[in-house]
Amino acid sequence: MTPEITALTLAALLHVGTLTLLVICANVQLPRYMTMGKRDTDFSDQITGKTARVYRTYNNSLENLMLFGIAAGIIAISGQSTPLTATCAWVFLAARVLYIPAYVYGLTPWRSYIWLTGVIATTIMLIAALV
Structure with a gap:
């Protein structure tokens, strides 16, 4: 299993x-x-506080996991795993681990920086697949 797919599996967990x-x-x-x-009926509008933040974190995870899954899959299927793409995969996973408490506890602006780090890591992987 490539490091990217291992990181994807851990991100899914x-x-x-x-x-x-x-x-x-x-x-x-x-x-x-x-x-x-x-x-x-949707009851998401009836949850408040930290529960609402966990809900938004869950949705954000779905969005980011989709892009990262595409990047990790492309890298693995095309056999383009490199130290750069592996590092990006681990950076993405670390960012996701840090993002959850940062969002739930309202650590602004840090949660935005953590989110951006994961998005940049995913973007680098996608670009690396094209080069």
Whole structure:
């Protein structure tokens, strides 16, 4: 397994952890009939505070994981793994690990810098695949 795919796998597991945290927080904050019901309506507008931040972190993770997954997949499939792309993959993963608490605890502007670091690392991987 390439370092990029290993980082992708770990990032996916981190995403599962974020989902788990969201489920726990939502179940504490919302009535059981909402969390255990049919989910015909969106209740995201009824969560507040740290639970709402965890929800936004989860959505941000989805967006970033998609781009990183494309980058890691292209690098692995095309056999273009290099020390640069491997480093970028680990930087992305580290940024995602740091982003969760930075967002949940409202560490501005640091959360934006951490997010940007992950996006830059992913972008470098995509450019490296084309060169």
